[in-house]
Amino acid sequence: METEVANVALAGAADMSPWALFMQADIVVKAVMIGLLFASIWSWAIIIERARRLKVIGKQTEAFENRFWKANSFEDIREAPGKAEHPATKVFAAAMSEWRRSTAGGKYDRVGLRTRLGGVMGVAIAREIDTLSDRLNILATIGSVSPFVGLFGTVWGIMRSFTSIAATQNTTLAVVAPGIAEALFATAMGLFAAIPAVIGYNRLLYGIGRVEGRLHNFAEEFQGELSRELETMAPKA
Template identity: 70%
Template sequence: MEPVVQAAADLSPWALFVQADIVIKIVMFGLLAASVWSWAIIFERTRRLKTINAQAKSFEDWFWKADSLDALYEPASKAKHPSARMFVAGMNEWRRSLGKGRIDREGVRARLTSILGVAIAREIDDLGDRLNVLATIGAVAPFVGLFGTVWGIMRSFTGIAASQNTTLAVVAPGIAEALFATAIGLFAAIPAVIGYNRLLHGLGRLEARLSSFGEEFHGLLSRQLDGMEDR
């Protein structure tokens, strides 16, 4: 009698997905969608941070070359980047404070400090809005993949018990499907964690830059305030 030769199981990624149980397919699809979402956030926020840093440098150069703060106010009010919005917020408070009659120097300084701080916090909060998504994907994706792995292994053991066959040809496809779910979970999680840390670092540097500019702007207004006569 000729020996029976079993065809080798197809263990390619596509075959593993097609052959997988519906639960594992849902897990895999969800993890792939999370990976695409995280990459979209990483690319969009990286591009936006790069653009904002370039705009901040350009605005700071423009700020120090301007003849007066009032001359800079009108074009800055039309700009759409954090440095310009922070400058406009400070100038609005400056103008309101000087229009009240008697000048309370310490009060003006305190309000300017508060306004600039709030403006910076608002801008950083807006830019960091989607970073929590990356943090969530990085933390949860491995466990979702692990769930798919556990489910796949349980399904494999059930199949072994039903067939009473423990040969590698029977066991391998189910185990491979299960491990593939974990691999996709790591594929989604690792870039999300790296992207989160890099973007968080970029946000920290931008916040430091805006804070430095805010202190310089505040110092300039404070010196002008000292040169004014009491009303």
């Protein structure tokens, strides 16, 4: 009898692989595991896409700033097709558009023009940062909710294990272990989805903050250059 119990226990231990735990799980626990797996894939897709985008933006911004400060005039700055769609050029384009509209008639208010230039660049920066931050709320949600979803699967699996124990009147490890293992596997899945999402959220938030600071610095310096340009221009009567 003891040998038979040992054989059953060994057979149960052999089926403790993740796939076996998933296949033996209750339909509710399976749904939890599948949902957490998709959440993990989704978070990794967002992390990789945003990380690559921030890296490209950093390189494009550095190249644009180098070209900007070497240019003889603002009108000489041009971006090649396909390279103008990054935050620094959009901030520059917004400021130049306001500059041209305000100075086109020859009459302008220097103080008002400075205020408008600062305003349009601030709006352009806010719009770009909002676009970059678009999916961070998804990472925050996955990072905060996934452990609780995994815990729900664990509680449900343990309840099912206790129900099996009550039905079979058998408390041996061979009976208890599979249900407990699949329940704890749901918690592991929750942590598997949550930890990368939280780390990715914090790292991307830091990267976006650096982009925002760099854009604000560029806007301040550019506005200073435009202010000096205004001092050399005499409005027409």
